[in-house]
Amino acid sequence: MKHLLYLSLFFVILFSCTDDEGVHFQPDTFYLNTDTPTVNEADGIVTISFHIAKTFANDINISFELSGTSEVAVDYNIPNQNITIPAGELTATLTIDLIDDTIIEDQENIILTVISASNSNLYIDDSDTITITIIDDESNAFQNSVLISNYGNPTSTITYVNNDFTVTEQQIYNTVNTEIIGSGLQSIGFNGTKAYLVSSIDNQIIVVNRNSFLKESTISTTLNTPRHFAASGTKGYVTNWGDTTISTDDFIAVIDLSTNTIETTIAVDEKPEKILAKNGKIYIAHSGSVNNLSIINTADNSLSTVTLPGNMLSDMVIDSANNLWILAEGNPATSGMETSGKLILYTIADGTFSTIDFATTEHPNNLTYSNGTLYYSLNDAVYALDETESTLPVTPIITTISNDISVNEDRLYTLDIDNSINNGSLTIFNLTDNTPIQTINTGIVPNGIYFN
Numbered sequence: 376m377k378h379l380l381y382l383s384l385f386f387v388i389l390f391s392c393t394d395d396e397g398v399h400f401q402p403d404t405f406y407l408n409t410d411t412p413t414v415n416e417a418d419g420i421v422t423i424s425f426h427i428a429k430t431f432a433n434d435i436n437i438s439f440e441l442s443g444t445s446e447v448a449v450d451y452n453i454p455n456q457n458i459t460i461p462a463g464e465l466t467a468t469l470t471i472d473l474i475d476d477t478i479i480e481d482q483e484n485i486i487l488t489v490i491s492a493s494n495s496n497l498y499i500d501d502s503d504t505i506t507i508t509i510i511d512d513e514s515n516a517f518q519n520s521v522l523i524s525n526y527g528n529p530t531s532t533i534t535y536v537n538n539d540f541t542v543t544e545q546q547i548y549n550t551v552n553t554e555i556i557g558s559g560l561q562s563i564g565f566n567g568t569k570a571y572l573v574s575s576i577d578n579q580i581i582v583v584n585r586n587s588f589l590k591e592s593t594i595s596t597t598l599n600t601p602r603h604f605a606a607s608g609t610k611g612y613v614t615n616w617g618d619t620t621i622s623t624d625d626f627i628a629v630i631d632l633s634t635n636t637i638e639t640t641i642a643v644d645e646k647p648e649k650i651l652a653k654n655g656k657i658y659i660a661h662s663g664s665v666n667n668l669s670i671i672n673t674a675d676n677s678l679s680t681v682t683l684p685g686n687m688l689s690d691m692v693i694d695s696a697n698n699l700w701i702l703a704e705g706n707p708a709t710s711g712m713e714t715s716g717k718l719i720l721y722t723i724a725d726g727t728f729s730t731i732d733f734a735t736t737e738h739p740n741n742l743t744y745s746n747g748t749l750y751y752s753l754n755d756a757v758y759a760l761d762e763t764e765s766t767l768p769v770t771p772i773i774t775t776i777s778n779d780i781s782v783n784e785d786r787l788y789t790l791d792i793d794n795s796i797n798n799g800s801l802t803i804f805n806l807t808d809n810t811p812i813q814t815i816n817t818g819i820v821p822n823g824i825y826f827n
Contacts, residue, residue: 404428405497407489407505416450416475417512423469423487423505425458427497435460436493437467445483445509450474473509479551479589480511517547518586521788521801522825524560524572525818528795531560531574532818533588540803540813548572548581551588556581563825564604566611566632570827571604573613580604580613582635585827592635597628607652607673609633614647614659615640622663629676641678643669649691651699653723660688660701668701668721684730685717690742692749694762698722700749702742705733718742718749718760718767731760731767745782752777757787772809775802781824786812790821 406426414421425437438457445451452472460467471485489503523534533556535544548556559576570585579595600616611632617624622645629639645663652658657671666688668681685703692700699721705714716733733739733753741752749760756771757780777789778799787804799821803812 405489405492405499405503407487407503409505409507412506413508413510414473415510415512416473419473419475421471421473421507423471423507425460425467425469425489427460427465430463430465431494431496432462433494434462435497437489437497438491439487439489441485441487443484443486443506444481445485448474450476450483450509451485471507475512477513478511479513479584479587481514482511483509485509513551514584514587514589516586517588517827520827522563522827523790523801523817523821524563524823524825525799526560526820526822527558528819529558531556531558533560533563533572534801534815534817534821536801536815540815543815545816545818547588548583548590552590554590560822561601562603562823564606564611564613565825565827566606569632571611573601573604575600575602575616580630594630594635594637597637597640599624599626601628602648603650605650605652605657606632607655607657610673612650612652612657612671614650616646625663627657627659627669627671639676641671641676643678644680648689651691651693653693653697656723658691658699660691662687662689662704666703668699681721681726681728683719683721683728685719686714688719689740692742692744694744694749695747698724700742700744700762702739702751704738704740705735707738708736716753718751731765733767741777741780743781748782750780750782750787752780757789772806773804775804779822779824781826782806783826788824790817790824792820792822795820 409423411421436459458467458469485507487505489499492499517535519538521536525532532546533548535547557574557577559574561575562573564571570583572581578598582592583590602614604613609632611630613628615626625643625645625647627641628637631638644661644665644667646661647659648662649660655673659669661667666683666686668683670679686706687704688701689704690702701719703717705716706712715735716737716739718731719728721728739751739753743750747762755776757773758768759772775789776791778792779790781788785806787806789802792799799817800814801817802814805812
């Protein structure tokens with residue numbers, strides 16, 4: 376008898392509740408869907424489908440409103456703010472036309488919210504909304520690419536090449552920012568989403584987004600013939616030659632990367648050139664009269680030096696064991712005191728070093744490293760040396776003019792300046808058989824290869 380009483384009470388409560396009392400037993404008879412919630416503005420269109428659970432004898436008109444960070448007629452076009460599901464149908468599709476402009480923008484979105492329907496049997500609530508995210512194609516235009524810095528004569532430029540070498544674009548900074556870089560683009564440094572364009576003649580560093588190349592800031596105070604950039608934590612370190620006729624005014628500029636301001640300088644030996652950051656230390660090779668390796672502890676910017684054999688320490692790489700390989704070109708014959716080039720292996724862990732000597736008349740340059748192999752240029756040829764070997768190779772892997780070289784994914788990239796008037800060139804070789812893949816025009820006096 377007690378069980379029958381409880382059951383009767385349940386049915387009384389169930390059938391006495393109404394919508395006015397806040398109880399809804401109506402299933403969700405309507406929903407929105409898109410297969411592409413994130414789109415690139417270059418995709419052209421995005422579609423949103425409107426679904427109902429059962430067909431009706433009459434057309435159903437659905438009204439919606441639009442919001443979000445994107446703007447109608449600026450970022451997209453839409454025919455109107457309602458859609459009709461025809462009688463006897465279950466769906467209707469809304470097409471939004473995306474506007475592919477040439478403006479570099481932040482990520483934006485379209486928020487579509489249904490506000491009413493002509494048939495009261497459709498249950499519309501706050502869940503009937505959908506968000507479309509629009510990615511600006513210009514903001515990632517130069518991602519996954521090869522970038523070439525061109526010193527220029529007189530104006531510097533940057534060349535973009537996509538990863539399969541089918542698209543080349545000259546003067547990308549000029550195009551994006553409608554201004555020139557300036558003169559004397561010496562190198563490009565990278566940190567996170569930023570690229571740092573170091574110009575030695577204009578004594579400035581232009582900070583850009585590395586994927587869009589949109590200018591964000593310029594650093595110009597204190598710099599004096601800046602050369603190369605490296606980042607460690609929240610600080611950037613830039614080699615400066617100062618007045619090239621004075622051997623005692625060279626320094627490292629320390630940049631606060633959050634404000635792009637120079638917070639201090641560190642005096643170093645003459646002609647600080649290549650600079651690398653590793654495990655809280657900054658390593659600087661000098662190509663001047665003093666053959667020192669400078670080491671800065673980033674914790675307190677304290678400086679120490681190591682005197683190395685060899686002259687003109689012009690290039691430097693870190694190998695798989697986290698040791699430094701330093702290329703000493705040696706003094707040329709024109710100096711009157713010719714010395715041989717050297718490859719110097721500096722063991723970071725204990726500060727010891729060893730050398731591999733070239734002949735007195737041999738002056739290598741352009742050192743790069745990949746997968747256990749060192750690559751360097753010598754007399755219009757490129758040589759490969761396994762990092763475990765102590766004897767220099769006799770035969771080059773490739774014979775080519777190389778004003779700079781770099782290796783990435785079993786491909787060797789080389790630059791040829793040609794002269795200081797015409798455009799130079801980038802040639803890519805396949806390292807599996809050392810054959811050329813393609814030659815691509817660059818700007819005038821190409822001097823650096825970077826993989827973005």
